[in-house]
Structures are given as C-alpha cells and as structure tokens.
Amino acid sequence: METKHLIMLLAVVVIVITPFFLYPGMGEEQGFFAGADSNAGSAIEETGYKPWFKPIWEPPSGEIETLLFALQAAMGAFILGYFLGYYKNKRKTGN
Secondary structure (H helix, E strand, C coil): CCHHHHHHHHHHHHHHHHHHHHCCCCCHHHCCCCCHHHHHHHHHHHCCCCCCCCCCCCCCCHHHHHHHHHHHHHHHHHHHHHHHHHHHHHHHHCC
C-alpha cells in the first residue's frame, strides 16, 4: 500500500475517533450530535407557524421512516451510478 493511502486512512480514523474523546458518554440526549432538523423544527415552532396541510400518510414508526429514507437514497445512488457508468463507457468506446 502506498504511503499516501496510509496517510489518508490514518486521517479518516482520526476524524472518526476524535469525537469519542472530545465528548465521552455524551449523545443526543445532552444536545450533542443533534441534527439541524431538530434545531430548525424547534426554532420554527417558537415563531408560532402553523402548517398549511398535514401529511397524507405518516410511517408507523421511526424505523420504517429510516428504511424508506435509506431505500430512497439507494435508488438515487443506483440511478446516478448507472448514468455515470453509461456515459463513461460511451465516451470510452467512442459511440
């Protein structure tokens, strides 16, 4: 393995491990690692905003919502990968 690959791998490991040492035992319950969605939602609720309509269907649980989101991401990645590969091969073969 080349030196630059080892350096990049080490950098990734450091980036992933560092938060565990900076915030040991702290999670979303204490306000750490919370996403922007939760902060934005609470900020919008404070203004008194009322939604115009309600969702037609809500997933029965958070796990189902996560599954649907992951499925959507996988489908998008598949479509993007397909077309990138198609056009790369098209350019490579000269057609």
